[in-house]
Amino acid sequence: MSAPVDERISDEIEALEAILLDDVVIKKVDGIPKIIETVVHPSTGDDVDQQYVCVTLEVKLTPKYPEDSPDVALRNPRGLDDETLATINSQITKRLKECAGQSIVFELIELIRENLTESNLPSGQCVICLYGFVEGDIFIKTKCYHYFHSHCLASHLIAGEKYYQEELDKLPNWQQVQAPPYKQTCPVCRCHVSCDVEALKRAPHPVESTTAPPFSLTAELKALQKHMAALLARQIARGGVVGMGDTGPPPLTITTASDNEDEATNGATCSTAPPPKPPAARPAVKDSSSERDSAPGSPQARAPYKGPYRGFNRRGKPGRRPRGAPR
Template sequence: MSSAVDERITDELEALEAILMDDVTIKSVDGVPHMIETVVHPSTGDDTDQQFVCVTLEVKLTPGYPDTSPEVYLRNPRGLDDEVLAVINSQIKEKLNDCLGQPVVFELIELIRENLTESNLPSGQCVICLYGFAEGDVFIKTQCYHHFHSHCLANHLISGRKYYDEELEKLPSWQQMQAPAYQQTCPVCRCPVSCDVDTLKKAPPPVDSITAPPFCLTAELKALQLKMAALLQQQIAKGGVVGVGDTGPPPLTITSPADNDNEATNTSSSSQVGAKAAEVAIGHTRPSGNGSNDSSTPASPQRSAYRGPYRGFNRRGKPGRRGRGAAVAPR
């Protein structure tokens, strides 16, 4: 696009701002518009609660537009599967070829809106139950434009609140007072949501969950189970699965300053007892003046080697090594 803005583009931008107002964003570089962005919803009149799908349209004005076709992108689709998006993209290409030489942005918006109106029922699956949306289902659209069966979302929120309360009870009282209040979140994007769980619980289960045939373990599933079991054994043999067949001490334990003080105290006491036990053992083996061993001195009680938790890569904690301060066996 040249530095002088084409009059056809200026008229198009003024018309878009007059019709869409705050719903359209026009980005410019050095005073020259180069990107038009808007979120397209289906036509439902003033009832925005019935708008279950949407998509963001980005139109990049290429040099020479409108005599050349702009670059068109569909971003952040909500409630639309790949098949619907493929149909819309195919129709966009046809529209660009038919309208070459004239402004086309408003035509693209209307084309996308018509497709969204026809596909206003969310496509894909409910990520909670993994069943699709069928006629007769009662579903909900969150503020972040994600869709769930109302029955499924109610169970999810109830389970989330139960888990929060259980974890909160495990904390000391002072931490419970400082803990943030429970916040409902979207199962997909974790954005905060606000839903009436009591109302959602009244919704029936998904239609497909009721009419679905009973589960049957087919030969294909059995073959897949055997394949996955063999893969698991291969990963275990190569050490790729953590926690399977590992009976030794953990490679590293994070300790606190209090643990270090206790370890230092135990080490000092163990060293003193070990030194005294060594003297006794040497006294038992030292020959007396009459050529016999002096066994009149009673043996001091010996303290076993330190067997506390393994606290990192130190000599004392390695398997097979004698603990520091352990008694010397009599020769």
């Protein structure tokens, strides 16, 4: 059963769905539309690759909409600085006042789209090299609307794959087979991306990196280096740096229950083994849980318990006689 919906709202939603198709989401409660959500992009014709900015428009319909203005929020801005967002928000507030009593969602979409079209340039810095985007730069926008100099993203993806491979090589063969394949990820939000690294690699270095003054070791930097070197030496001396140097036992060793048993039985052979890496530790946990899973009914589960908690019942109280046991 659905409650009657104001005809003006149902007309507006019908039009939105007809024009925006899958790009608009109508959230309903008990059949009544409550929230209209759509991602607004700049007008670039059909050229999606030229859209560098976007924002999600969320319109919460108030109980008396359209007589009362809806609650409007902009979410997940991409490529927009705070100033641009503030401008759009103030224009929205003004438009809501002007159009009180009318269906407003199309108006809002158009207003935002105009602003985005004006601001359709990547702003801020490339998070990989920290240089800005200037004329002559070749950059790429990922599907999650983050953008980087193509050259920088290529370096990031190549380094990411190399690191993955190095970590994979450290695992035993049976784990290598089970490991999930390498996936390219966005350095900002870790969304999966699929880029042609070879094509990205051919892009030139960021313009600002080539025009920046050559690096020189100033007195200030030298003092900082000296300070940091002393700090590192102190941390190494205290065993606070993992993976530095080959002498001495590792300062931190991750062990599992089974490791302890092995160590107890095998003694010195285990203490010389390298510390297990986190990925290697995972299957050990899995193994013990599979043992637990298989425990009911297995001969091991029925083996008489001879541990220190003999005599405790399930609630942990001592002394209760097991059923059928002699008094």
